[in-house]
Amino acid sequence: MAGVSDIELKAMTQEERVKALGMTTEQLTGKSMHIEFDPEATERFEYPWAPVVDFNKRTEVDCDGLTPQEVNSKIRDLMAEGYGTVVLQNPRGMHSIGVGILSKLNLIIEGSTGYFSAGLIDGPNVRITGRVGWSCAENMMAGTVLIEKNAGSTFGAAIRGGDLVCHGSVGSRTGIDQKGGTILVGGDTGALTGFMMQRGRMVICGNAGKNLGDSMYDGTIYIGGEIRSLGVDAVEAEVTSLDKEWLTRKLTQYGLMPEKGVDHFKKIVAGKQLWNYDNLEPNEKKLIL
Structure with missing residues (x-):
């Protein structure tokens, strides 16, 4: 999606924009789920009580x-x-x-x-x-x-939705086991941020400690500062026009927009080499770890 023009962005459907930002939906075949809300309802997405x-x-x-x-x-x-x-x-x-x-x-x-x-x-x-x-x-x-x-460690552990915002810095293991939603940090974050991340997006305006995105399954991490080191199976990806558009809107919304904009942000995603980890031979597992 690099170099997408404004005309092309406007022509895209909502589903196409979602997929371009990596916000795909996984079909959990064979899983049971308790339904709290009627998906066909047009208003009052609230608990009845x-x-x-x-x-x-x-x-x-x-x-x-x-x-x-x-x-x-x-x-x-x-x-x-x-x-x-x-x-x-x-x-x-x-x-x-x-x-x-x-x-x-x-x-x-x-x-x-x-x-x-x-x-x-x-x-x-x-x-x-x-x-x-x-x-x-x-x-x-x-x-x-x-x-x-500021906030302590395990900021936003296992969140599934909503916006979680810290204007200062946060501790280690920010967004551990994140399953959705958005985490925004105006300052720095500690080691193992995004550990075992499964869904959602995270924005760190400052620096990140060691092992960023370690063992992340899916999701996206944006970093505006320096990265001490990437964790297992975390890789850098291209920041697209859609990414920059979303970052600009979200950071402006919460008063976190850096003076130099968003062009300097890096994007970290899962390399997906661990998706079939259990099927690897012992020597292959050693290479990954």
């Missing part, structure tokens, strides 16, 4: 003296009362808050949090004004999570 909230109805919760369980219970109770914007004050590094929210909500956390913040969510928009510990937004399904400062 999700509370109806008003984003203009706002309230604050002082976390001082409360346990994480009490804070999370208060959030659920307020949503049941129709509050669509909840502000958590004085979190003071509290662990596991803002978790398990499975419907629409504006959640603002004023301060820093500990590990597993905003994990297991499906739909809310979360903004944390401070730092976060490891495994922020773990198993996120949909929505947005924005961190204004």
Whole structure:
């Protein structure tokens, strides 16, 4: 797709653009899947029991003296009362808050949090004004999570959808086992970022540590800085016009666009030499590893 003109881009169907960006769909033949939503529905892609909230109805919760369980219970109770914007004050590094929210909500956390913040969510928009510990937004399904400062290790572990954004730098194993969605980092990332990545896209505006994309199965990683080293089966690919268009739109959306634009970004994908790993002879496995 290198050198695709604007006219050709406009002529492409949505399916063609998706395939050109590497966002293909795998048919899981023989797999069973519990269907939560009707794919033919035209509106209200929400859980049937999700509370109806008003984003203009706002309230604050002082976390001082409360346990994480009490804070999370208060959030659920307020949503049941129709509050669509909840502000958590004085979190003071509290662990596991803002978790398990499975419907629409504006959640603002004023301060820093500990590990597993905003994990297991499906739909809310979360903004944390401070730092976060490891495994922020773990198993996120949909929505947005924005961190204004730095984040710990395993940032976005096993996320499946939504946008996870950190304006600062993050620790090691960012996006480990990522299965979808988008992770954006304004600063640097640590070692083994993208380890065992399966789907989705990741954008690192700064530098990456050792073993970037190690054992990644699929997905795409964009790096704006230097790469300490690539991991097993991670290879550099050509950055296409579609890639640059998407990067420009996404980075601008979250205020992360570098002054020099996106032309300097590198694109890392899976070499796919491990796809049939179990069928290789022992001597072939040694060559790969």
